[in-house]
Amino acid sequence: MFIAFIILSFLAGLSIFLIRKNLYTKVASLVFLAALLALGIYSWVHLDEFSSRFFKFDSAGVLLTFVLALLSIATFYHSRLYLLRHFFTPRQEATYYASLIMLIMAMCVAYFAENIALLWVSIEATTLFVSMLIYHERSKVALEASWKYLFVSSTGVAIAFIGHSISKHYSQREQYPRSEHGIHA
Amino acid sequence: VKAIIVPWFLLKVRRHNKLKREHEPFIPVFYSIIVVVISLILSFILSNQLSNSELHTKFFTVAFASILFGMYFIIIHKNIFSQVVGYLIIENGIFLLSLTIGNIMPIMVNLAILLDVLMGVLVLGIFINRIGDTFNSVEISQLSKLKD
Numbered sequence: 001m002f003i004a005f006i007i008l009s010f011l012a013g014l015s016i017f018l019i020r021k022n023l024y025t026k027v028a029s030l031v032f033l034a035a036l037l038a039l040g041i042y043s044w045v046h047l048d049e050f051s052s053r054f055f056k057f058d059s060a061g062v063l064l065t066f067v068l069a070l071l072s073i074a075t076f077y078h079s080r081l082y083l084l085r086h087f088f089t090p091r092q093e094a095t096y097y098a099s100l101i102m103l104i105m106a107m108c109v110a111y112f113a114e115n116i117a118l119l120w121v122s123i124e125a126t127t128l129f130v131s132m133l134i135y136h137e138r139s140k141v142a143l144e145a146s147w148k149y150l151f152v153s154s155t156g157v158a159i160a161f162i163g164h165s166i167s168k169h170y171s172q173r174e175q176y177p178r179s180e181h182g183i184h185a
Numbered sequence: 186v187k188a189i190i191v192p193w194f195l196l197k198v199r200r201h202n203k204l205k206r207e208h209e210p211f212i213p214v215f216y217s218i219i220v221v222v223i224s225l226i227l228s229f230i231l232s233n234q235l236s237n238s239e240l241h242t243k244f245f246t247v248a249f250a251s252i253l254f255g256m257y258f259i260i261i262h263k264n265i266f267s268q269v270v271g272y273l274i275i276e277n278g279i280f281l282l283s284l285t286i287g288n289i290m291p292i293m294v295n296l297a298i299l300l301d302v303l304m305g306v307l308v309l310g311i312f313i314n315r316i317g318d319t320f321n322s323v324e325i326s327q328l329s330k331l332k333d
Contacts, residue, residue, distance in 0.1 A: 117298055120298070121298055121301045124301050124305065125301065125304075128304060128305065128308055131308065131312075132308075135312075140319055140320070143312070143315055143316060143319060144316075146312065147265070147312050147316060150308065150309065150312065151268065151272070151309070154272065154305055154309075155259070155272055155275065158272070158275055158276055158279055159252075159275070159279070161279050161283070162252075162279055162282055162283075165282070165283045
């Protein structure tokens with residue numbers, strides 16, 4: 001189920017980026033929002049079950065997914081208004097929506113990831129997509145801000161990987177139950 | 186991937202921005218050598234002090250020193266291209282450190298990490314090109330408009 005959600009949102013982002021039609025973008029983002037809500041409800045029903053080897057529906061993840069779903073409905077509505085207020089080419093709008101969808105997908109992966117390395121990869125992916133969103137308005141200041149954001153957070157996430165792997169190792173060795181790493185994004 | 190694609194891409198970025206092979210650090214090279222040697226000695230002492238049977242002492246020394254050196258490299262250089270190189274040095278040190286601890290990861294996740302680093306370097310390189318085009322140089326002194 002979770003892998004189906006990942007594939008669906010990936011396809012939605014990619015097709016929005018390639019097709020660049022206004023109506024199609026609307027429909028695809030509505031489908032994505034519905035899928036996100038469905039994922040939240042599904043994970044609530046199947047609490048504390050493994051979805052595959054790498055994902056587990058723990059309660060913090062379910063809570064955060066519902067918060068994310070509510071927030072992303074508001075975000076899509078306001079980005080519609082924002083894009084209407086400024087003049088952007090269809091290509092820019094498509095890039096905006098595609099990176100927004102991919103960002104939300106990467107955040108969901110980070111919530112439910114059971115494997116430390118997968119968690120790290122998804123957090124790094126959110127960094128990349130956020131930097132694309134920052135650079136959406138192609139001005140000098142936006143360029144500077146996105147460079148600084150990208151560099152500082154990728155270095156920081158790289159250093160956080162040390163702590164992740166050490167804590168994983170010791171929690172395995174001393175036979176503790178798995179500690180909570182879920183909420184970093 | 187790490188040995189072929191990343192250097193090739195960085196070479197392309199360097200040609201695009203017409204960078205020369207010269208360094209303009211804030212601190213003279215002689216002091217830098219001293220600092221790097223001190224960091225190496227520090228990591229030697231640290232890894233010998235940590236008398237942990239599960240850590241491979243040699244690996245830990247090299248990994249820790251390369252992380253320290255990468256951060257130092259980022260700090261002293263004026264050029265954003267060199268900062269990306271420093272980021273790669275830190276990344277290498279971190280993978281060596283995760284080898285030290287002996288964490289065995291599934292091959293798919295390892296591949297995902299590799300792909301992610303590649304994507305990061307690609308995006309950073311594209312941003313370098315954009316910065317070089319709009320500001321006409323890749324010095325960090327150009328990027329000082331935004332403050333807290």
